[in-house]
Amino acid sequence: SMLLWTRHSSFRLPPGPPGLPFFGIQSKDLKAEPWKTYASWSVRFGGPILSFRIYNRLTIVLNKHTAVHELLERRAAIYSGRPMSWMFNVICGRGDAVFNISGLHPRHKIYRRYLQGGLNTQAVKEYSSILEDEVDILVHGLRETPGQFEQHVQRNATAVIMKVAFGYSVSEDDDPFISIANQSSKISGWAMAPGRWLVDYFPILRFVPAWFPFAHFKRQGQEWREILNSISDVPHEWVKAQIASGTNIPSFTSRLLRPGMSEEEEDIVKWCAGALYAGAADTTVSATISFVMLMALHPAVQDQARREIDSIVDRIPRVSDVDRFSYLAAVLKEVMRYAPVGNLALPHQVTQEDLYLNYRIPAGSTVVPNIWAILHDPELYPDPFKFDPERFVCGSEASTLRSSARPGQPDPNAYVWGFGRRRCPGIQFAEPALLLTMACILHTFIITPESDTVAVEFTTGITSHIKPFGVRFIPRHSEF
Numbered sequence: 001s002m003l004l005w006t007r008h009s010s011f012r013l014p015p016g017p018p019g020l021p022f023f024g025i026q027s028k029d030l031k032a033e034p035w036k037t038y039a040s041w042s043v044r045f046g047g048p049i050l051s052f053r054i055y056n057r058l059t060i061v062l063n064k065h066t067a068v069h070e071l072l073e074r075r076a077a078i079y080s081g082r083p084m085s086w087m088f089n090v091i092c093g094r095g096d097a098v099f100n101i102s103g104l105h106p107r108h109k110i111y112r113r114y115l116q117g118g119l120n121t122q123a124v125k126e127y128s129s130i131l132e133d134e135v136d137i138l139v140h141g142l143r144e145t146p147g148q149f150e151q152h153v154q155r156n157a158t159a160v161i162m163k164v165a166f167g168y169s170v171s172e173d174d175d176p177f178i179s180i181a182n183q184s185s186k187i188s189g190w191a192m193a194p195g196r197w198l199v200d201y202f203p204i205l206r207f208v209p210a211w212f213p214f215a216h217f218k219r220q221g222q223e224w225r226e227i228l229n230s231i232s233d234v235p236h237e238w239v240k241a242q243i244a245s246g247t248n249i250p251s252f253t254s255r256l257l258r259p260g261m262s263e264e265e266e267d268i269v270k271w272c273a274g275a276l277y278a279g280a281a282d283t284t285v286s287a288t289i290s291f292v293m294l295m296a297l298h299p300a301v302q303d304q305a306r307r308e309i310d311s312i313v314d315r316i317p318r319v320s321d322v323d324r325f326s327y328l329a330a331v332l333k334e335v336m337r338y339a340p341v342g343n344l345a346l347p348h349q350v351t352q353e354d355l356y357l358n359y360r361i362p363a364g365s366t367v368v369p370n371i372w373a374i375l376h377d378p379e380l381y382p383d384p385f386k387f388d389p390e391r392f393v394c395g396s397e398a399s400t401l402r403s404s405a406r407p408g409q410p411d412p413n414a415y416v417w418g419f420g421r422r423r424c425p426g427i428q429f430a431e432p433a434l435l436l437t438m439a440c441i442l443h444t445f446i447i448t449p450e451s452d453t454v455a456v457e458f459t460t461g462i463t464s465h466i467k468p469f470g471v472r473f474i475p476r477h478s479e480f
């Protein structure tokens with residue numbers, strides 16, 4: 001096929017499992033924690049990078065930090081694409097979304113500029129009161145109904161990003177914007193499921209007319225396209241109506257909208273605001289859940305973090321305090337290392353044929369960075385399955401959030417946010433937001449497991465977290 005044709009054809013592809021003729025590797029083989037499967041293939045087949053096929057599409061997995069730095073960062077000019085999903089991008093019409101658009105498309109640069117403008121340190125200061133109001137609601141919820149811990153964390157993440165993106169206040173239950181957002185991410189998950197849609201592998205099928213007996217995918221795709229289009233307009237139109245009636249509160253969208261904007265410019269604002277929800281909701285929830293579970297399992301770490309917070313503030317922490325919590329910053333790094341939110345980041349696509357360590361990387365291959373394997377590489381992180389924030393404690397009083405890790409143990413921030421031109425644009429927002437949540441929870445509660453015997457297991461998905469087990473939130477003070 002086109003994909004495997006190459007001018008470096010005398011060089012071998014990276015090693016990997018051959019899979020079945022025609023089918024290649026089947027998606028069911030990658031159902032549970034595929035990052036661990038990929039890491040084990042590196043041992044079995046040898047070498048820091050692997051390749052395997054699903055139908056006719058080649059995936060290259062990067063299991064070593066050296067490969068990730070060399071390819072996704074140093075050679076970012078040709079490694080910043082996204083794999084083409086015919087079902088999702090073309091038939092469902094989502095190709096212009098920030099996450100899906102090619103890094104070579106001129107719009108990608110504009111998106112990144114808008115996102116950086118709306119999520120930098122200065123902008124985050126303007127969102128402080130949103131974060132603080134919402135974390136107070138979270139802490140109150142944990143006090144009232146600790147058994148619904150996951151729902152409280154989910155509500156918090158959603159409410160924060162809806163207010164930041166659109167100035168919209170989420171209501172108590174059955175919020176229409178939340179059901180829209182959930183519907184959209186559910187459909188996206190189905191439409192992007194690898195191996196599910198033959199048209200992703202044999203794009204010629206997209207020309208099959210929708211009435212054709214086996215063209216279920218096409219009728220399904222057209223239906224999803226209409227739903228996705230109409231629901232991504234809802235919050236945007238809501239902001240415009242608020243602005244028109246003079247009742248809007250400042251948000252990412254309202255700051256960028258100007259009278260007389262072209263349709264094209266408005267479309268860009270809409271896709272960027274939509275990406276905020278998609279980028280922030282599940283990631284923040286995963287990190288927070290893993291943090292709570294790890295605190296329940298590691299009381300000494302929990303105590304030390306709380307002593308630091310108590311020594312700095314004698315009230316509920318605020319955004320302006322979080323830079324001073326250096327041990328807590330080390331805890332966050334270790335949570336993200338031990339339980340990475342995105343174990344495989346998002347797949348990149350290489351847009352030109354390349355050669356690495358004498359392996360050929362054909363143009364169009366999907367390139368998957370195995371962040372989990374890197375963060376559990378014993379050469380970088382001795383005893384990698386041990387949870388230990390001391391790895392990242394610098395010793396100096398002046399150490400801050402952005403200080404680098406102790407020599408020898410690289411800062412996980414170099415990996416957990418992805419790579420090169422596609423690196424997460426939400427870091428400067430996500431870090432203080434997470435530190436605030438962590439500090440407020442530890443200030444208010446002591447977290448203990450309900451049972452002495454709990455096994456640490458992880459969920460599988462684009463994001464992953466420790467599977468919640470029963471925990472108690474024991475209040476340290478009575479409310480006011």
Ligand code: HEM
Nearest residue numbers: 099275279280283341342345346417418419422424426430
């Ligand atoms: C714990 C929190 C978070 C983690 C671990 C995280 C991680 C990531 C990762 C791994 C990627 C893919 C990078 C790549 O392709 O190499 C990504 C992309 C992205 N993230 Fe985040 N993220 C987090 C929070 C956020 C937040 C809060 C926002 C927005 C407010 C956000 C917005 C985005 C966007 C828009 C992209 C797509 C960038 C592109 O395709 O060019 N993320 N993130």
